[in-house]
Amino acid sequence: MWVEDWAPRAACRAEQPDKLFVRGAEQNKAKTLCQGCPVRTECLAEALDNQIEWGVWGGMTERERRALLRRRPTASWRSVLETARNQTRETVKV
Template sequence: MSAVIMVDPWVDEWASQAKCSGQDPDALFVRGKAQHDAKAVCKTCPVLAQCLAEALDNRTEFGVWGGMTERERRALLRKRPDITSWKSALKAGMAAQAR
């Protein structure tokens, strides 16, 4: 019988692992069509969920975080006012997907 090792995919110290960490930060604080370019960087980021959770939990108003614009984040917060900790919710979702 072999043991199954569960690895927690959540990273608390995520900022240095972000795909945008070596890029110009101003590229993430843009408006209009330029937001699509900023969001494209997020699509393959290994810590997208952690970044998004931080922005949602802190009600970050500006910039692209976790692949979402400020407008998209506001809409999500309005749609799900029942979630008090996005970090907990997204972390639980990642753990469930890993099973």
């Protein structure tokens, strides 16, 4: 199920925001905050659909997100990610 008000559930909610807006190797440390986050998909969709240029969102750096946006510039990322998550859950049930 998609979580509309995802920010209060984010694993990073108690962290200093500056930890997610870093450069270089520090981005890999920031991405670890996203591992196991219950709303990682919603966070990533927000960043992609709104073309947020800075910071780590949903476990992806701005460079990684730009690469996705180049591949599918007109996609509704919420739809893409929600569908992929649902398909993964269905596969796991089988």
